Amino acid sequence: MSPTARRTRSRVAAALALIAGAAGLLAPPPQWAQAAPPGPAKAEAQWIDRDTVVWKGAERAPARLGFGDQGRSIRLAPGSLTPAERATYPHLKDFPAFLVDPRDQGLARTALRERLVATQRSADGRRATTGVQIPGVLDDLYGTAAAKTALGPVFRDGRPTLSVWAPTARTVALELDGRTVAMRRDDASGVWRVRGERDWAGKPYRYVVTVWAPIVRKTVTNRVTDPYSTALTADSGRSLVVDLADPKLAPKGWTHLKKPTAVPLRKARIQELHIRDFSVEDRTSRHPGQYLAFTESGSDGMRHLKDLARNGTSYVHLLPAFDGGTVPERRADQARPDCDLAALPADSAQQQECVGEVAARDAYNWGYDPLHYTVPEGSYASRPDGTARTLEFRRMVQGLNRTGLRAVMDVVYNHTVADGQDPRSVLDRIVPGYYQRLLDDGSVATSTCCSNTAPEHTMMGKLVVDSVVTWAKEYKVDGFRFDLMGHHPKANILAVRKALDALTPEKDGVDGTSVILYGEGWNFGEAADDARFVQATQKNMAGTGIATFSDRARDAVRGGGPFDADPRVQGFASGLYTDPNPSPANGSPQEQRARLRHYQDLIKVGLTGNLADYTFTDTTGRRVKGSQVDYNGAPAGYAADPGDALAYADAHDNETLYDTLAFKLPRHTTATDRSRMQVVALATAALSQGPALSQAGSDLLRSKSLDRNSFNSGDWFNALHWNCADGNGFGRGLPPAADNKDKWPYAKPLLADPALRPGCAAIIHTAAAYRDLLRIHATEPAFGLPTTARVQSDLSFPLSGRNETPGVITMRVGNLMVVFNATPHPQHQTVDAVAGRPYALHPVQAHGADRITATASYTRQSGTFTVPARTVAVFRHG
Known part of the structure; x- marks a missing residue:
């Protein structure tokens, strides 16, 4: 609960009256400033449009929507869903439906700004009550007008207009310059706005939103930053009134930035890296861990990227670089491990314990913790306060482009770092219960790890599109990778594509058609199997020109799956059958041979670009299509065109490729042979049809000391080592217990073995051999076949x-x-x-x-x- 919400009733009432009076509105009734009677904890009724309510568990008998504190209600009669409603809400089709009495439809806009409760009295006199979910009816009443409205700070003739969508708020005001400024509500869109003066530029602000919050079952007054922020103070305390078109925020040469030639997605070769990993331990960098490290053409890291670009790498994929909610942005506030980590044994548990003690307060996180989607993260800037982060992010893009690489952003619109009244909750404290995806009981879905968002709702979908367009237009980002894209509707991702395609160099300064899109099309959670909408999953995105990561060949190359209890399960590039290790999980020689043959078929499908209709002879001698090759009960081939599936052998998730092979290859395997097997594994992606990605440092045998989930493991386990004399990261101690302790018995003897720490010869060989593969791919047209028919022939x-x-x-x-x-x-x-x-x-x-x-x-x-x-x-x- 915010401090404001704890104030006495009289102080809240006085503040509300002041805000309403300043806005030229009638003062709210006293009841609005008083604690309302608690509502039900669950919200099993869903008001899906102005005509219809669906209530799980209700009887098919008259009901009511009660609102406010004066006994007002909207009458509901038993009814049924229309075909259109059933198509829009397939997960609700079997629940009882109710129709709003036509005489009460005019009450909807008022009711939605009050406490809402669905009630029903059964034939035997029992009274049932539940809370009410409102996203559907908000979209119906306000979505069309609101979707056309520009939100956030918009400048015209040097004067800003600030706009925020808050249709359920009782009042909204602007907190700026130590004063409260009135905002006016547009009743058609639910948008509140105020036009400011020229001297507002650069000033911090927040919105003061008074609204019913179902999670705490009372009216609260929240002071919240702008979901459409373009700049922030340190640690996201305030939004800043900033015009991204201000020439002072453009680095020299920005307006006429010359980009590397656009590479079509089907030929893209992508290097995935984390901004802090890239330079934090690079002794040749003057800006370790910062955006500006990418401007240093002479550093070891930038020289390595330049070599990759010269040989065929076309894009750098940056792990999330938007404003996150878990890293202190001021360096003085960032904790550091208080131990001599380098002096500890290679298989010790002390490193992870020491790193773990400061993990919640250090400078490290992967960044999958969105707070503000359209502002660069402040911890990577030289100064987190003000607009340095904007200027320096642009300089980073400029530096990468000048090296011959285009920049991809990893974006995470499928969840937020928090919801409800948590101080880090932005969206849900402005329009409670709208932006987050709710389950049938009204609780927030968390299948993505955190508080899921609902891009199927009009204004969350609009936020996704508007944010991506801002990054493309104002920061000249060349591509986007969508985290857990399967939790988005396919229509939402296609809307992103359409909006980008509308950007032109003449009008917007960028060619939006050259911006590439790809993402994780995994199918799971409450949205699985198109339960709520047609998802942006692997099979559904085929033929759209938007790629999805393919796990088929990845698992076949590595062996087993990411969550095997025994990490020694082998695959094609880790010695299955041909160089077996002693793990009983691999099965008998006959079982290994059979599994290896099937893995080879999976890899063949991957080499075609995972085409569903590609026909070949499999290892059983049958003539099959890619879609007929089995992958854990699903079709291996799902792509309609080359470019629909993205190949990879490793990424930031799960163990690095070197660490995977450390678990799986026989212990006696030499450093030279480990290097060669690394190249074999990388080649299955590098020489495939369609786009391919590799984790930064995989060509240098990068290790994270066997850590399978290093999102919060600090610099010690994550930093890249560009100089082979610094090793590859192997043997930095047992990885953090939280995600790895079950593998410690396998990891400990490996980490203690000095033979598994490769020297410069093995590292240099791997990098050179990988560059040769990239050069072959880049110079041979046969690796960029444009159609399924061409691949088949x-x-x-x-x-x-x-x-x-x-x-x-x-x-x-x-x-x-x-x-x-x-x-x-x-x-x-x-x-x-x-x-x-x-x-x-x-x-x-x-x-x-x-x-x-x-x-x-x-x-x-x-x-x-x-x-x-x-x-x-x-x-x-x-």
Whole structure:
């Protein structure tokens, strides 16, 4: 509860009267300033539009919506949902429906600004009551007009207008300059606004919102920052009246920033990194952990990114960089571990304990804790107060673009860091019960980990679109990755696409059609299986030009799944069957062989771009489509076009690729062979059709000391090490207990083994071999086939079938033959169909850094490709 809500009734009443009088409105009745009688704890009735209420558990008998404190009510008669209502609310179709008495429809706007209770008296005289969910009726009454309204600070002729949507508020005022300024309500849209003076620019402000809050069952007065903030004071205490078009906020050259050539999504090669990880331990950076680190062209980190860009990486994907709710933004407030971490044993539990003691107060978090969606995070700025974060974020984008890389933002509109009356709750303290997705009992859904939002509601959907457009237009962001995109309606993501496509260089300074979109299309939670709307999931987004992460090949390459009790379950690139470890979880040799063959089919589907209709011969000898290959009961192939599915072998979630292989490869595997297996795994994504992503540092054998969920594990476990002399992060102690303790028995002996800490030779080899793969991908048109038909005609697996070699995949694509040899032995792959035709090892590999790969050969007479152990070799015809 906010401090304001704890004030005495008389002080609240006086403040409300003052605000209402200043606004030229009638003073509210005294009852508004008094504590209302407690309402029911649950809200099982849902007012879905002006005509209809749905009430789970009610009888099909007359009912009422009581509102206010004077016994007023809206009469409800038993009815049924229309076909349109059933389509809009499929999860409510089996609940009793009630129709609002036409004589009472005019009361809706008044009732929605009061305490609402649904009541019904049964035939035997019992009285049932429940709270009322109101998002549907708010959309019906206000959504059309509100959706057309510009919110937040909007400048015209140097004067700002501040607007906030608060249709259920009794009063809204502006707190600015130590005074309260009246705001006027537009009854058609529910938007409150005030036009300010020129001298408001740069000043801090909050909204003072008096509203019924169901979660505490009383009227409260909240002082809240602007959901449409464009700038903030430190720690998000106040919004700032800022015009993002102010020339003072534009770095030199910003207006005419020249971007790298746009790469279509189907050819994108993406490097995912965290802003703080990138530079916080880079001794060559003058701005460690900050946006400005990306402006330092001579630092080790920027030189590495430049090498990747030169060889074919096209985008850098930044983990969330909007304002978050968990990191203290002032450096003086950021706690640091009070131990000599480097002096502790490699397998000690002391590091994680020491880091954990300050985790809630340190400078580290991944950032999946949204507070203000459209303001850069202040902890990455040189100064968190004021507009430095705006200027420096733009300089970061500029620095990346000048390096040859376009910038993608990871955006998290599916949840907020808090809800209800929590001080970090912004949306829910302005329009309680609207922006968050509510379950049938009125509680907030938390399937995403936190307080879920409801982008299916008009104004939450508008916030998503408006925010993305602001980042694209005002910060020149080149792409967006949607966290848990399956919790968004497909229509919402398509609306984002449409709004971006409308941006033009002439009108907006950016070409919105070149902005790429992709996200996590996972299907789970209360929205699963299109329960509430058509979701933006893997299968539903096929054919939209918006990609979804594909977990199919990822699991086949690594082995098992991210949540296996035994982390030693092997896969294609971790030695399954061909180099088994002793774990009983892998099964018998016969079981391993069968699973490996199926994994190879999953990887083949992945190499096609996860196309549903691509046809090939699987390892059982059957002719199948990608959609007929099984992935845990779901179709492996779900894409309609190349570019619908994004390939990856590792990302920030789950163990890094190096750590996964540390668990799964036999302990005796040498550093050289670990490096080679890392390259094999990375190649399955790098040489696929469609976009591919790799976690920053995977080409340097990056480790997080076996931490599977390092979102709050601090710099010690997360920092990138660009200089191989600093190691790769392995052996920094047992990972934090909260998410890893069940794996400590497996992790402890590995971390204690010095042989698992790679030296410079292995790290340098991996980086060079990966760059060779990127260069081949970037220079060979066969890796960017534009249609399913072209993939079907130009890509095949000539040795796929019952006799395919376990641990080896041979792929023909265009004039190339690619052999993925994940086995510990050299392999000879004879393709009868090419016997007599001239092939040679691709010149990039023939003259590349990996001299073992350079020994790969081709015998023309027999059509035999010979590939060294643990090697991916690309041969070119002609």
